[in-house]
Structure formats: structure tokens, C-alpha cells
Amino acid sequence: MEKTKILVVDDESRMRKLVKDFLVRSNFEVLEAEDGAQALDMFFADQSISLIILDVMMPKMDGWQVCREVRAYSQVPIIMLTAKTNEQDELLGFQLGVDEYISKPFSPKILVARVEAVLRRSNGNASENVLSAGDITIDKTAHIVSVGDEQIELSYKEFELLAYFVENKGIALSREVILNHVWNYDYFGDARTIDTHVKKLRSKMGDRGEYIKTIWGYGYKFEC
Amino acid sequence: MEKTKILVVDDESRMRKLVKDFLVRSNFEVLEAEDGAQALDMFFADQSISLIILDVMMPKMDGWQVCREVRAYSQVPIIMLTAKTNEQDELLGFQLGVDEYISKPFSPKILVARVEAVLRRSNGNASENVLSAGDITIDKTAHIVSVGDEQIELSYKEFELLAYFVENKGIALSREVILNHVWNYDYFGDARTIDTHVKKLRSKMGDRGEYIKTIWGYGYKFEC
């Protein structure tokens, strides 16, 4: 497998070298940039960069600015290197879409651990936003469901219910469990409301309505 | 099976005790920490902790910070206890990788339900819920029974009964015992109803129906 590419941006070459060493030892590929402008050039030139580590304090263009520019075009994970973290900075950072902070000085272990954590998170979430089962595709971000090449219109609850079914395909789900997940835990209504939604889902899904199977005396199960 | 270990972090001992009581009653093992530092120590010392429940408001190190530190190394599920959830908090929390929120005050039912939901999610539903005996396989999660390569359709009670037999293979089960386990303790019907279900099971299982053996004057036994 390809090594994961990380762009390290810092004006001090000593710091760049340090970070690079740690990361290379953990089997990452590292690119270096010594200022914001160069970083942006490199990032937009190389589509395969998976993570950016950004020093906050840099002459000319500081880390926040670089972050802002990157975020205008990309959701690539960003880790900020800060001298000391104060709340003000963090708030700003999270608004800009910073994924993680590391305050200097840091241990190699912390650096690598956070890098891996951020990468894990970003990989995981991306794929979790599109669910599929057979020829059914559910885009949770866009709130769109496709059956075959047809797109179908679902209401909010119907969408949530179908997404829950697909997330748990092959698993028998009792009405109670369904209620607790798709509705709120403090919902005290009738469990039969599930039946009504299942009915609508089945009819909107046409042939594929059969995928929602009844488990008599228990609940439902989604299975292609 | 080992009990699932949960770390509860809250500076108020009253709240810790409350949460612990609910969880212990639901058969979890609970560790307590009264501040963030202690929590981190305990978490990194004990690799078998399956879930962390974190109060947001704590002196010294708050819940967010604890969360951040844990997430730097681990993907363990985290549930946050909040006084009241505002959007700002949630946004921050989800960026930090919080799995679930519970706002105070909460009911025991809600607490336990969310804990179980989060654990189920994190296990990827890869739970060990498959029983087998000879070439009979019972997937309790999917509610599917296979005999050889054939899948057979069982009603709810039949399924429960067969699962009970297989869970107790080789053991002679009296009608009374069977009634108490597969039916409810408050069932006052005729014990002969078991016979009817055994009859249907045997016929649906074909050859393997013989595995359900009659113990004359007592009950039944499952044996390959």
C-alpha cells in the first residue's frame, strides 16, 4: 500500500526536520514547506496529500491564514502546532476546521498518535456518510436515496429509518430497539408508528421493498 | 463472559455513585475517576476499558480536554454528560469524536440504553451470537437458522425454543424448565404446548429433527 503523505509547514527548519523524522520513522511520507505560500502551492499541486501539519507562528502568512485558504477548497485534515494553547486560539481553530492541536514541546509518541487518530477519524467518517446495500445508495450528507438509478423522495423519518436499517443490514431489530435509535429514547408513543413508516418505505422502494423483512412477533430486518 | 468495563469520570461523587449504580445493576463493571488526570491514568493503565462516560464540567481539566487526550491515542467510545446541550458544544464534541451525549438530568433507562447503543455500534455488531451444533447454525443476531446449507423458516417461539435447546445441548430439560426459560415465568398455560412446538421444530428440521430427543416422563434433550 501507498504511504500516507503528510505536508509539514513550519518556518524553522529544525522543527520541520524533527517532525519529519518522527513521521518517517512511523512510515509516513513527508513533504516540507517553509512558509504559507509554498505550502499552498504544494498542497494544490499534489492531490494526494492526506494531512497537513501547520505551525501557527510563521512570518508573512500565519497558520490560521493558511488554514483558511486550504479550507476554502479542501476538507483535508489539519493539525496545528502551537506554542501554548489558549482557549481563544482553540475556538478560532475549530471554527476554521482544525482537526487537532499539538502544543510544543511534544513527544514523538504524542505526535504520531494524534496524526494517526486524525487520519483514522477522517477516513472513517468519509465512508460512513454513504451507505449502500445492493443497488440502494444512501448519502447521509446530501440526504439522498437512490434505488437503482432512480432517486426516491423520502421524508425525514423515512430517511432516518431506512438509513438505520441499512446500517444494520442483516440484523434483526426489535421495535423497541428501532424506536430507541431512530426516534429518541424519550419517545413514548406507539411502536406501531414504525409499521406505518415501514409501509411507506416499502411502497416507495418498489421491488426493493421486500428487502425490509418482517420478523413476526419481534420486529424487522433489512436484507438484500 | 467478562463484564464490560466502563470508566465514569465526574468530580461529584454523588453523580458518580448514581451512574455507577445504574450501570452495575445492568451488569457492567464500573471504574470511577474524580478528575481528568486520574481518568487518563486509569484509562491508559487498563487496556480493557470499553467505554468512558465523561462529565463536561469539571475543575482543573474539563471533559473536552480529557476527551481530546484520550482521542489522541484511542478510539474508545466516549459519552459526554452535559448540563444542557447547546449547538456549540455538540459541534466541538463531534469534532473531538464524542459518540453520544446525555443531558442531565437523565433517567436510568436512558443512561443504560445509550451505553448499550454506543457499545453495540462500536463492536460493529460483530458480536458472538452464533450458536451451532452439528450442521445446525443459529444466528441470533440475524434470526436465521441453517440446517446443512438450507436455511429454514421458524416462527418466533420455534426459534427461541431451538436456540434454548442448542444453548443447552446434551442437557436433559424438563418441561417445567423449558417453560420457565422460553416462555415467561408468568405463563400459566399447559406444558403440553411445548410438545406442539417440538413437533413443528422436528418436522421443519427434517432429518435433524432426531436431534431433539424425548426423555420419557421428563422432557427433552438436544443432542447430535
Added chain:
DNA sequence: GTTGTTTTTCACAAATTAAACATAAATGTA
């Protein structure tokens, strides 16, 4: 407010299962 949509509830028919029953078959015992 009014209108339109979504969600929930309700009522009843249809489907399915569980339980009861009656009788035949099997088992154990004297």
C-alpha cells in the same frame, strides 16, 4: 391565520402463530 406536509394514531381486515383438543402411537410396568 391558512395551507400543505409529515408524523402519529386508530380501526379493522388479513395473516400468522400459539394453544387446546382429540385421538393414535409409543413406552413402561406388572
Added chain:
DNA sequence: TACATTTATGTTTAATTTGTGAAAAACAAC
């Protein structure tokens, strides 16, 4: 073998659960 007891089985009945259409309620948009 004969008899009492227990189990197997086919059938019937009762109970439960689900599907569905329509009405009511809740919610949003205008």
C-alpha cells in the same frame, strides 16, 4: 400381554401480530 401413562400428531380454536387506509395531530412554510 394388558393396562396405565406419556408422547406424537393432525385438527380446531383462540389469540396475537401485522398490513393498510384513513383520520387526527403536529409541524412548517407561507
